Structures are given as structure tokens and as C-alpha cells.
Amino acid sequence: MAESVSPSEEQLPTVIPVFPLLGALLLPRGEMPLNIFETRYVQMVRDAMGSDRIIGMVQPRSTPQSIAGGQGNDGAGLYEIGCAGRICSFAETDDGRFLISLKGVSRFRIEEELSSLTPYRQMKVDYGDFEEDRAIPARRAGVDRDALLGSLTRFLEQRGLNAEWSSIEKAPDELLVNSLAMICPFEPAEKQALLEARSLTERTQTMITLMEFSLADPTIDEDDDRPPQMPN
The missing domain is CATH 2.30.130.40 (LON domain-like)
Structure with missing residues (x-):
């Protein structure tokens, strides 16, 4: 246990x-x-x-x-x-x-x-x-960080947003995934799906999928959403 x-x-x-x-x-x-x-x-x-x-x-x-x-x-x-x-x-x-x-x-x-x-x-x-x-989270929880950060980079570029990449790269898996889920500009139903994910791995994959759906949507332009920042 x-x-x-x-x-x-x-x-x-x-x-x-x-x-x-x-x-x-x-x-x-x-x-x-x-x-x-x-x-x-x-x-x-x-x-x-x-x-x-x-x-x-x-x-x-x-x-x-x-x-x-x-x-x-x-x-x-x-x-x-x-x-x-x-x-x-x-x-x-x-x-x-x-x-x-x-x-x-x-x-x-x-x-x-x-x-x-x-x-x-x-x-x-x-x-x-x-x-x-x-439970105490593992620092590395099997999250596909390369896939997540690749999608995140394109997702932010699509919206004209920036990120504090030095903090993101240093963050443990759970902090990285959960912080991005909380602060990225997803729709309410999408945020609920992230909340209900059964594991950190599932939450990561759900977030990647949401970002990729957004990237495929030609109607999304740059907006005024604040840039994601990692907590201390």
C-alpha cells in the first residue's frame, strides 16, 4: 500500500x-x-x-x-x-x-x-x-513528458502564449501534469474529464488529446489567456 x-x-x-x-x-x-x-x-x-x-x-x-x-x-x-x-x-x-x-x-x-x-x-x-x-506521488510516474511538452508547445503557440519552460522542465511528473491541467484554457467539460481521469498517465493522455484536437481546429486564434506558470 x-x-x-x-x-x-x-x-x-x-x-x-x-x-x-x-x-x-x-x-x-x-x-x-x-x-x-x-x-x-x-x-x-x-x-x-x-x-x-x-x-x-x-x-x-x-x-x-x-x-x-x-x-x-x-x-x-x-x-x-x-x-x-x-x-x-x-x-x-x-x-x-x-x-x-x-x-x-x-x-x-x-x-x-x-x-x-x-x-x-x-x-x-x-x-x-x-x-x-x-498517497505520496513518485517524482517520475511514467508520464510521456516528450509527447506532453511537444503538444503543449504547439498548443501555446496556437494561442500566442508563453510558458516558464525552466520551471516546467524541472517539475516532477504529477506537479507538471496537474498544474497544466488546472491552468490551461480548456473548456469546462474538458476540465471535468481531466479531473475524472483514473490515473496520472490517463490524465496526461487526455490532455495531449485535447491539445491535439485544438490544434486541428482552424477557428482557434490567438487570445488573451494568461500564460501558464508553474507553481513554486
Whole structure:
């Protein structure tokens, strides 16, 4: 059995608040900065800070209703699989916003939505399918880095983007793959496919396939997406 680096399934809460956010992808050991400004989610963060600091990130299904929703697309149906994150940094602004970072802990499967008096949604979740999320990753995990970086180079050129190649080349396999999955400009359904990949190898191949599909699309031009940067 792989050595654990994160809380065991038994140590993780089975009822968690969720922040439904279209296009947001959090993966285990990845970090996601969030600017929390709506009253219900300010309350959610405040409550999480007073307990286990766990918040579940999950995408709403892409419907006209979800796209027209508020910061968290509250009324939308949700994908079944999301990722729990622990608040690892927190700051409050003068105008009452919370600036936080979530560090991914483990993916989960939603079992049911609970009736709650809180203004935010709460779910009963199960982590049992994702034991590998809480294990220490190997520095080299059999990822085809040459194929991935080749596709990435062409993908960024297609969009007029740059990358911090020195950081990318030094990154361990999991950090490389998961960071690129989180920050590259993929569509919400594509990000969900990356989240649900059963292994790092499968996630890598899925990302390569998505990039190659994009490269074959003549309608995609340069845009203003920010360049991918590797976290420290």
C-alpha cells in the first residue's frame, strides 16, 4: 500500500460545503486562489475556517441557467465528482472579501445533497474511489513528458502564449501534469474529464488529446489567456 501523505479517508469529513464554479479545476496537491465576495460564500469560508477548513470544489453542469447564476451557480445541477481542498492561506480585505487558497486533498463522489439551513450547499460525499489521491506521488510516474511538452508547445503557440519552460522542465511528473491541467484554457467539460481521469498517465493522455484536437481546429486564434506558470 502506498504511504499516505494526506488525511486518510476516515479523517476526511463526509459532509462538506461545496463551491460550484464553472471552469474551475482543483486537483490533489494543486493550489487554487479564490476571491470570495458573495455573502453566502463569505459565510461558507468563515464556517470552514472555524472547523476543518475543507471546501469542496465542483463544477455545475454547463447549462444556460448555471452560466447565468451567481458566483457559485447555486441553482445548477452538479457533476458527480469534485475535489476537496483545505484552506491553506486566508486574508480579509477592507471591503469584506476573502482571498483564500485551497490546496487539493482528495477527489470525492457526491452521494447526496443535504437539506441545510446554511446559505451555501452541503453534500454528503465519499472518497473511497480515490485512495491514490492521498498517497505520496513518485517524482517520475511514467508520464510521456516528450509527447506532453511537444503538444503543449504547439498548443501555446496556437494561442500566442508563453510558458516558464525552466520551471516546467524541472517539475516532477504529477506537479507538471496537474498544474497544466488546472491552468490551461480548456473548456469546462474538458476540465471535468481531466479531473475524472483514473490515473496520472490517463490524465496526461487526455490532455495531449485535447491539445491535439485544438490544434486541428482552424477557428482557434490567438487570445488573451494568461500564460501558464508553474507553481513554486
